[in-house]
Amino acid sequence: MAAISAAQVKELRETTGAGMMDCKQALNQTDGDMEAAVDWLRKKGLAAAAKKAGRxxxxxxxxxxxxxxxxxxxxxxxxxxxxxxxxxxxxxxxxxxxxxxxxxxxxxxxxxxxxxxxxxxxxxxxxxxxxxxxxxxxxxxxxxxTSQGLIGSYVHAATAPGLGKIGVLVALETSGDVGKIEELGRQISMHVAAANPQWASTDEVDTTALDRERAVLSEQARASGKPENIVEKMVEGRLRKYYEEVVLVEQVWVLDPDQKVKAVLAEAGKTAGAPVSVPGYVRMALGEGVEKAEQDFAAEVAATLNR
Structure with a gap:
């Protein structure tokens, strides 16, 4: 039996889209013959993915x-x-x-x-x-x-338990009674899904993004013709509004527009018997950042029939 190199396995994998172990087995079965290995995988139905990899x-x-x-x-x-x-x-x-x-x-x-x-x-x-x-x-x-506390979760547009279009995880950190804030974990996860904050707290705001926002707001304020000391106050006021848009704890609570998230967390701390904070969260929306191909309905039907 011919010795199979890692380079051969890599080449066959890239050609067919089949798994690494399947490619190795195919090469072993065909004594390293690349074309025969491709045919072997196709016969096994393991190279079918290659035709679809470009879509x-x-x-x-x-x-x-x-x-x-x-x-x-x-x-x-x-x-x-x-x-x-x-x-x-x-x-x-x-x-x-x-x-x-x-x-x-x-x-x-x-x-x-x-x-x-x-x-x-x-x-x-x-x-x-x-x-x-x-x-x-x-x-x-x-x-x-989280080292202490809980992980809240929420799935938006769920098609089955734990599966959907948007998935959110929120860490609630506390040394208090976790059982009393379980529902809050789900609620804040729902808030994150809806409000899409960029950072958990003001300390986490990217300095480059903050400097860019400050520069834009400064130019806008100066255009009003106000004195520089007034401009500075205008900028700080508008930055607070910026934080309310992008920072989780500064956002208006989706379940009560009269409160901010940080007020809800403070109240939860009283209920749990110890401070409650959000050290981190994850929000993942299906397909964000993926460039979808534009195609009319007739072309889509024709492509389906040709497959």
């Missing part, structure tokens, strides 16, 4: 999983929203979210993680692509944990 995948599902004081959220994309209702696809996204609870690192680390039942997450995704017949990608994931 835009901007639909799909966001999956959320929480266990104890750790939560994970993943985004798995597909070409059409029909796939989001496919039981096999839903099972895959839910399972990957559970796997992500124990994975540290980037999305490549999650792809390389063991998938329940055998193989890796990446290999199971390749198998799923072959079965369903659409291009799919495990685009990103994030974990959130």
């Amino acid at each position: 835009v995948a901007a639909e799909g599902l966001v999956g959320v999983a929480v266990k104890g004081t750790t939560g994970a959220v993943v985004e798995v994309n597909a070409e059409t929203d029909f796939v989001a209702r496919n039981p096999d696809f839903q099972t895959f996204v839910s399972t990957v979210a559970e796997v992500a609870l124990g994975v540290e690192g980037d999305v490549e680390a999650l792809k390389a993680a063991a998938y329940p039942g055998g193989g890796t997450v990446a290999e199971e995704l390749t198998n799923l692509i072959a079965r369903i017949g659409e291009n799919m990608t495990l685009r990103r994931f994030a974990r959130l944990s």
Whole structure:
């Protein structure tokens, strides 16, 4: 049997889109013959994903999983929203979210993680692509944990438990009675889904973004012709408004417009018997940042018929 190099496995994987172990087996079965290995994979149905790899995948599902004081959220994309209702696809996204609870690192680390039942997450995704017949990608994931307190979660536009269009995790940190703030964890997660803050607190605001905002507000204020000391006060006032738009604790509480989130947290601290804070959160919306291909309905039908 011919010795199979890592370079050969890599080349076959890039050509076919099949999993690494499948490519290695194909090369072993064909004594390293690349073309024969491609045919071997095609016969096994493992190279089907290659035909679909160039198609835009901007639909799909966001999956959320929480266990104890750790939560994970993943985004798995597909070409059409029909796939989001496919039981096999839903099972895959839910399972990957559970796997992500124990994975540290980037999305490549999650792809390389063991998938329940055998193989890796990446290999199971390749198998799923072959079965369903659409291009799919495990685009990103994030974990959130707290040393004391809880992880609240919320899924917007849910198609199944823990699966939907927007997934949110919120860490509530407290040494008080966690049982008394469980509902607050869900409520703040809903708030984050709706209000889409950029930072948890004013201390976290990116200095570059703040300097840019300050410069714009300063120019706007000076255009009014007011003295410089008045301009400074105008800028500070407008910066407070900016914080109310982008900082979680400074935002108006979606459940009560007369309160800010920081007031809600202060009240929760009294209920829990110890201060409650939000050290971090994750908000992941399906398809954000993915450039979708524009296509008219007739062209979409024609493309479907030609597949």
